[in-house]
Amino acid sequence: MTQALKNDRFLRALRREATDTTPVWVMRQAGRYLPEYRATRARAGSFMALAQNPELACEVTLQPLERFELDAAILFSDILTIPDAMGLGLSFAQGEGPQFAHPVRTRADIEKLGVPDMETELRYVMDAVRVIRKELDGRVPLIGFSGSPWTLACYMVEGQGSRDFARLKAMCWSEPALAHQLLDTLAQAVAAYLIAQAAAGAQALMIFDTWGGLLGPAPFREFSLRHMARVVEALKAHPASRDLPVTLFSKGAGQHLATMADTGCTALGVDWTIDLADARQAVAGRVALQGNLDPAILQADPEVIRREVRRVMDSYGNHPGHVFNLGHGITPEVNPEHVKVLVDEVHAYGRQLRG
Numbered sequence: 177m178t179q180a181l182k183n184d185r186f187l188r189a190l191r192r193e194a195t196d197t198t199p200v201w202v203m204r205q206a207g208r209y210l211p212e213y214r215a216t217r218a219r220a221g222s223f224m225a226l227a228q229n230p231e232l233a234c235e236v237t238l239q240p241l242e243r244f245e246l247d248a249a250i251l252f253s254d255i256l257t258i259p260d261a262m263g264l265g266l267s268f269a270q271g272e273g274p275q276f277a278h279p280v281r282t283r284a285d286i287e288k289l290g291v292p293d294m295e296t297e298l299r300y301v302m303d304a305v306r307v308i309r310k311e312l313d314g315r316v317p318l319i320g321f322s323g324s325p326w327t328l329a330c331y332m333v334e335g336q337g338s339r340d341f342a343r344l345k346a347m348c349w350s351e352p353a354l355a356h357q358l359l360d361t362l363a364q365a366v367a368a369y370l371i372a373q374a375a376a377g378a379q380a381l382m383i384f385d386t387w388g389g390l391l392g393p394a395p396f397r398e399f400s401l402r403h404m405a406r407v408v409e410a411l412k413a414h415p416a417s418r419d420l421p422v423t424l425f426s427k428g429a430g431q432h433l434a435t436m437a438d439t440g441c442t443a444l445g446v447d448w449t450i451d452l453a454d455a456r457q458a459v460a461g462r463v464a465l466q467g468n469l470d471p472a473i474l475q476a477d478p479e480v481i482r483r484e485v486r487r488v489m490d491s492y493g494n495h496p497g498h499v500f501n502l503g504h505g506i507t508p509e510v511n512p513e514h515v516k517v518l519v520d521e522v523h524a525y526g527r528q529l530r531g
């Protein structure tokens with residue numbers, strides 16, 4: 177567990193230390209745009225069977241690292257493992273989004289929920305972390321992750337994906353105390369989940385708040401940020417996770433970056449709707465930033481990809497504390513060769529920027 181890292185650029189950038197070039201990883205880097213991922217998923221039979229098999233989860237985690245010079249690996253799993261372990265019955269129909277057999281709609285549903293046990297009900301996730309750490313052998317750091325309480329609640333109340341997650345929003349306005357009860361339970365579960373991943377060997381932690389941006393400013397602070405802040409506080413208080421960098425990513429929340437930095441997190445993920453120059457000004461050197469190329473650009477020609485990569489990097493400028501990434505997950509239709517163009521350009525231009 178304590179072996180030295182051969183490439184620590186990602187961890188150094190999160191600590192806002194100098195690096196030889198800009199580190200890069202790609203949200204959803206192990207996924208359907210890779211033919212080898214589709215082959216392993218077919219062998220597993222379903223997405224959940226893949227995620228629940230530590231050897232296969234390890235195999236797909238490492239696949240993008242075989243192709244591209246990525247500076248971090250991310251655990252292959254999903255944010256919806258927590259609600260599944262809470263008994264909601266998760267499934268993924270082929271080519272479709274997630275579905276819960278038992279969505280959470282009433283006070284009785286919410287009162288029944290408990291924090292799952294991390295080394296029994298979610299043991300497969302911790303086993304995957306342990307197997308991946310061993311196989312990585314210090315090549316690059318391993319990122320563990322969770323959904324945010326708000327984003328998990330979106331899926332749990334709706335029962336599936338949605339454009340607006342109107343059911344949870346309705347609960348927030350009509351029964352705010354009940355919504356907070358659900359979010360409180362989830363905050364405890366998310367903290368325990370991330371602490372267990374840290375104890376199993378994750379070297380950095382990330383919280384995906386994909387749907388935080390659906391909320392107006394005051395409800396964002398009340399229903400999304402407040403509960404993420406409690407998770408960060410719990411991570412900072414536990415010996416297993418206290419020294420790990422924590423990245424918060426609320427999609428569509430560019431206007432909240434300064435408030436998000438107040439949580440004491442290490443870094444903020446940023447989507448493409450804000451320039452990194454403005455994001456840097458907002459956080460005033462308090463946290464590192466991760467982002468923020470529009471994933472749609474990966475479908476353009478290589479020269480456009482290179483130009484737009486440089487535009488993102490110029491916007492951040494020659495300062496420590498930038499982790500290059502997309503502003504959201506890579507989509508299945510992307511040509512893997514285009515990811516190589518992106519990764520190689522980040523490293524080449526990062527060296528050039530440092531002069």
Ligand code: 1CP
Nearest residue numbers: 203204205206207223250252253254255273337384386505
């Ligand atoms: O059929 C398949 O193979 C399923 C596609 C897939 C994949 C590759 C799903 C179902 N989950 C994943 C893996 C996954 N999910 C990772 C792996 C690590 C990586 O390579 O990055 C991570 C970090 C996630 C996180 C996740 N799942 C988020 C947060 C990040 C984001 O992209 O916004 C969300 C919202 C989910 C829910 C989910 N799981 C899967 C799908 C298709 C969805 C989205 C559903 C929707 O659109 O609402």
